[in-house]
Amino acid sequence: xxxxxGTIISGKVTTITKFGAFVALPDGKSGLVHISEVANTYVxxxxxxxxxxxxxxxxxxxxxxxxKLNLSVKQAQPRQAREPRETQERHHTAYRPGPQRSRxxxxxxxxLEAALPPQEPSFEDKLKxxxxxxxxxxxxLNRNREGKRRRRK
Numbered sequence: 824x825x826x827x828x829g830t831i832i833s834g835k836v837t838t839i840t841k842f843g844a845f846v847a848l849p850d851g852k853s854g855l856v857h858i859s860e861v862a863n864t865y866v867x868x869x870x871x872x873x874x875x876x877x878x879x880x881x882x883x884x885x886x887x888x889x890x891k892l893n894l895s896v897k898q899a900q901p902r903q904a905r906e907p908r909e910t911q912e913r914h915h916t917a918y919r920p921g922p923q924r925s926r927x928x929x930x931x932x933x934x935l936e937a938a939l940p941p942q943e944p945s946f947e948d949k950l951k952x953x954x955x956x957x958x959x960x961x962x963x964l965n966r967n968r969e970g971k972r973r974r975r976k
Contacts, residue, residue, distance in 0.1 A: 826852070826892070828883055831899045836877045839869050846881055846894055854892025856881060863897050872896075 826832070826848070834846040834854075843857045856879075862872050873879065873896070881894040944952075 826883055826886070828885060831880055831882050834879060834881050834894075836873050836875055836879060839873060839875055841869070844869050844873050846879060848881075848892070852892060854881070854883070854894040856894045856896050860884070860895035860897055863900075 832848055834848045836844050837847045837853065838845040841858075843855050844861065845853055845855055847853045856873075858866050858869055861869055866872060879896055880899040881896055882899040884893040884895050884898070886892055
């Protein structure tokens, strides 16, 4: 059986390592499923997703010049439909450049504050607040220290 790139094949997991899993294929061939190709989510340990002796469907990604087979479990599974993100939808509707136009061509003004929920201060804003509070406290400490040094002389 000739293996072509892109074909989906049934195989059996033979060995699991920290970097992936080896899968035995028909005709005595075997290939590697890299840890990044095990699942659609982050994989910290391959044992969480695969077990030795498990039958899996794999997609042949590539055949290296030295005959090694690169396989993928996640690409052999049917694609899940992506759900639109609320944040992307909000961004596209709330931040259009210029006023929106109605059907008769008149400009429609919509306040941005009404379209967006109240936001927590960004990291940079929090950092600026912290730095200004820290600077004022340090200057106050330095003034007190200088005052005590002058009295001792």
